[in-house]
Amino acid sequence: MNEYGQIFLCTDGGIYRSINSSSTWEHLELNTTRFNTIGTIYINSSQLLLAGSDFGIFRSTDNGNSWSIPGSSSGKDIRAFTKDSSENIYAGTYRDGILISQDFGKTWNNFALSNISIFDIFIGSNHQILAATRDGIYRSMDGGATWEFSNIANMTFKDFALSSEEDIYVCADYAIFMSPDYGKSWNQLNYFGPYLEDIYVNDDNEIFVGTASGVFSSYDKxxxxxxxxxxxxxxxxxxQDSLENFFAGTLGKGLFYLEKGGTDWVEENIGLSATTIRHIDINSTGDIFVTTDAKKISFSIDNGETWIDSYISPTQVDAIKIDAHDNIYISAESGVIRSTNSGNSWNRLNFDVSPYFVSSIEINSDMTIFLGTSTGQIYRSTNDGVTWINITPIGTNGFVNTMAGAGGDKIYAGIGSFLYYSQDNGNNWIELDVGVNGTIRSLAAQPSGTIYAGFWGKGIFRSKNDGNNWEECNEGLEDDAVISIQIDDGTGNTFAAVTKSVYQYNEESRSWIKISDGLRTLFLRSLAISPEGYLFAGTQNYGLYRSSKIVFRKPLPATYFLNQNYPNPFNSITTIEFSIPQTGFTTLTIFNALGQKVETLIADHLEADSYSIRWNASGLTSGIYFYRLQSNNFTDSKKLVLVQ
Structure with missing residues (x-):
């Protein structure tokens, strides 16, 4: 925080600045094509900012509006900044010791402790220097000319804090130490709490520590x-700011604020996206469902503009799959939970692999459910999840990272570094030889026999004949660590997410085209395609991104068509799909068994396209109903059954 009360936040996606006490945030552009993790920042009273990244130091002389990169720091992993009374600035690095700048950060030189990782630096008023390292603390009493090492404990020492009584505190992995004599001797405090990350001591000598499970405080030294x-x-x-309000930066949860004297921490993330999106899937009407590292299932019905928490699990939620009838299956609580009403309620399937978990879910066109587990097993249910049989390929060893159905009874499974294929719903498997050794992270398949296999660190390979022959498919990719591959069923458009970029495959040039403008992340976690043709990318710590424009358009329908609603029979909510090949006034109306109009779902001028409408009949009694589509000269009706 600078003298004007502006707050600067270091993240694994760059630097954010707030000029209104953390009410809103803006992302500062660092003038680099590389996406940098910022771990520490230095601020002085003349608008000088130094940002320490995992690849060097960024320097700003105008409060962060513009940045330069001192070449002498390039490639260094910067972990800490401090300064002495002569305005010399010191930087602690990972494996490169301490650097020094004597010209306000314009140039940097090696100073001391070369080849040692320095996680924090303390400088006293009489040239005392302390350096926190992986194995202990280094101490110099002559401005860095000579050093002595204190092997206090076999831990990584992380952060120093100075009290108003000139006592120095340092936190290590699971312990806190205090020195009354500038590091000559150290006393361990009576702390036996969670793993430690940071320590802060205020003017009243009250101690606060950031841990792996919240904040802890001590008011008696x-x-x-x-x-x-x-x-x-x-x-x-x-x-703490000048008004004694607290700010806490977290891993994956953003920034929190505690007003002086308060007890409730408030999330301060307007302009920040701090959630890790583990998996995404999108139903036929465009509703988006995500699993997050906050153990939540959330959904959006407005293309990601607003979100509703649908389920909070006691354990991590992970894999997600939506079937052809918009039933949602999610890995949770060492098994699978399912919603048949768009996330309004959830029920657990009769499946449990405690203490392990379900790592992959696939559902084929005849509603057969396949579950892959973290122990390398594959299970199948053909009766809606009531009973299960183990259909694991013989001799497998690894983690079921991914499965992909290919129409009919075809299914592929990536288990560790092995790829298996079954043409009979998993009764029999054959091992496919892709010709590369690496962990399979993603599979995407089509009924035509085309299959894409994405490997971690090996890129993408493709077969056009059910896996009999393979070709490398990496032209245009700048990274070979594949996260996800997605194929749009209607158009065949193919997309891939690698570590931090998204690509679209161009069949004509046989290469991948990067489409990542505006996407800011160090690590992608998931990818999904909406019915409207938007891409959604889930990130590590930076929430969900949506493509700024439609990435493809589906061909217009050739004929009028009214599909049978699903599910049918249904309880409260069902989906009706229809297609119109010509623009015109269109109505979709519900009637009861007596022919009386119950509800008009659509009465509007519609463009030629395919549509999906959800009908909520929760206020009606059980029975037989009919729905009728009229558009231009076309009319069709179908029967639906409501069972409350």
Whole structure:
């Protein structure tokens, strides 16, 4: 925080600045094509900012509006900044010791402790220097000319804090130490709490620590400790402003604020996206469902503009799959939960692999359910999840990372570094030889026999004949760590997510075209295609991104068609799909068994396209109903059965 009260936030996606006490945030452009993790920042009173990244130092002299990169720091992994009374600035690095700048960060030179990782630096008023390292603390009493090493404990030492009484505190992995004599001797405090990340001591000598499970405080110099909120969150950084309000930076949960004297921490993430999106799937009407690292299932019915939490699990939620009838299956609680009403309620299937978990879910066109587990097993249910049989290929060893149906009874499974194929719903398997050794992270298949296999660190391979022959398919990719491959069923458009970029395959040039403008992340987790032709990308710590424009358009329908609603019979909610090849006034109307109009779902001028409408009949009684589509000179009706 600078003297004007502006707050600067270091993240694994660059630097954010708030000029209104964290109410809103703006992302600062660092003038680099590389996506940098910013781990530390230095601020002085003349609008000088230094940002330490995993690939060097960024320097700004105008409060972060523009940045330059001192060449002498390039390639260094910067972990800490501090300065001495002569305005010399010191930087602690990973495996490159301490650097020094004597010209306000314009140039940098090696200073001391070469080849040692330095996680924090403390400089006293009389040239004392302390350096926190992986194995202990280095101490110099002559401005860095000579050093002595204190092997206090076999831990990584992370952060220093100075009290108003000139006592120095340092936190290590699971312990806190205090020195009354500038590091000559150290006393361990009475702390036996969670794993430590950061320490802060205020002017009243009250100690606060950020841990793997919230904030803890001590008001008696470390004799006793109490939880200070933020339970269950990993706290990476703690700071107090001039008004004694607290700010806590977390891993994957963003920034939180605690007003002086308050007890409730408030999330301060407007302009920040701090959620890890583990998996995404999108139903036939365009509703988006995601699983997050906050153990939540959330959904959006407005293309990602707003979100509703549908389910909070006691354990991590992960894989997600939506079937042809818009039933949603999600890996949770060492098994699978399912919603048949668009996420309004959830029921657990009769499947449990405790203490392990379901790592992959696939559902084929005849509604057969396949579950892959973290133990390398594959299970199948042909009766809606009531009973299961083990259909694991013989001799497998690994983690079922991915499965892909290819129409009919065809299914592929990536288990560790092996790819298996079955033409009979998993009764028999054959191992496919892709010609490369690596972990299979993603599969995407089509009924035509085309199959894409994405490997971690090996790129993408493709077969056009059910896996009998393979070709490398990496032209245009700038990264070979594949996260996800998705094929749009209607058009055949193919997309791939690698570590931090998204690509679309161009069949004519036989190469991948990068389409990542505006996507800011160090690590992608998932990819999905909406019925409207938008791409959605889930990221590590930076939420969900939507493509700024439609990436493809589906061909217009050739004929009028009214599909049978699904599910049918149904309980409260069902989906009706129809296609119109010509623009015109269109109505979709519900009637009861007596022919009386119950509800008009559509009465509007519609463009030629395919449509999907969800009908909520929760206010009606059980019985037989009919729905009728009229558009131009076309009319068709079908029967539906409501069972409340």
């Amino acid at each position: 470390g004799l006793t400790w109490n939880q200070f909120g933020m339970e269950g969150k990993l706290i990476l950084s703690l700071k």
